[in-house]
Amino acid sequence: MPHKAAPFDALDRKIVAALMENGRASFAEIGTAVGLSSTAVKRRVDRLRADDVITGFTATVRPAALGWLTEAYVEVYCDSAAPPRRLAEVVRNHPEITAAMTVTGGADALLHVRATDVEHFEEVLERIRTEPFIRKTISFMVLSHLLPDSPEAGARQPSPAHEPRGESLPTQRTGHNRP
Amino acid sequence: MPHKAAPFDALDRKIVAALMENGRASFAEIGTAVGLSSTAVKRRVDRLRADDVITGFTATVRPAALGWLTEAYVEVYCDSAAPPRRLAEVVRNHPEITAAMTVTGGADALLHVRATDVEHFEEVLERIRTEPFIRKTISFMVLSHLLPDSPEAGARQPSPAHEPRGESLPTQRTGHNRP
DNA sequence: TATGAAAGGAACAAGGT
């Protein structure tokens, strides 16, 4: 057995919660919060990372501040036998797609797309629709967020593989982080 | 005008990118990556935080490791004149809703929901549907992710802070958790 | 640049198997 089922206890949960609330909290700080020494916290965090419970640390960013003013969800309908694998390839070709998943319901997949503005979004959409086996798309533009720190609001922005206009925007398309 | 448009230059962009890739990177580390001294980096990071370009730091977590095995998007249709404000209140009452936004298209809002399992999701859905002016919901269960670290995959979950019951890995049940 | 704080490692102690 390669991985033993990590005994994820209440202490781990508190540590994870502390790190989700403040990803730069010091081990000592977390320690006093959960009742451990800093080194004990570090060991547990190391283990949580090794077990891929914690997959990384990131700054949360306000996309609008970086020029990503437009956001939409796009339902994708594929030709008959569209293998998810091929869809995954397609999705990776468009850096503006910040999340993509297969879903139940009429559509085959749901994409989350960020663009600098509506014009840019239209360009992205056209690009997606020219992909081989994509039959149809239905878009929902995001108007306003009802929760302050929704994941979509900050976690990831697309890379400016080819920046759409004028100024280049910060990269990203994160993989994992090793501190 | 309260906020002056912060002069957001290429260096800032690189710093933000570095911090999104590794939210616990030291200022010195970032400095060598972008060609600045650690103190210069700190000054810029402080400014980026003050300007709310960077809104915080967080650990990215694999929800399944915490027992959140089920994920869905829910389109919400409201009664005639449903003010977004009221929807925001409703949304805050259900900790399983991890993102919520008003959207164009037929639906009034789109919710992202996490639950421990399908049973739990059904319970959440029933709870949402009993809310006063919600007329109808349409759910899309997420089957598989096509991008590795999509925001939805890791950024925020209902807090793991409180241990709901028992022990071991698949945590969380009906004892709903507030952050 | 200088001071205190944090990270990270080594060595050791207590419980549980």
Next chain:
DNA sequence: ACCTTGTTCCTTTCATA
């Protein structure tokens, strides 16, 4: 006895005025 998980130093690196 051994493995796990906690502790207390200690040194190097970092944060920050």
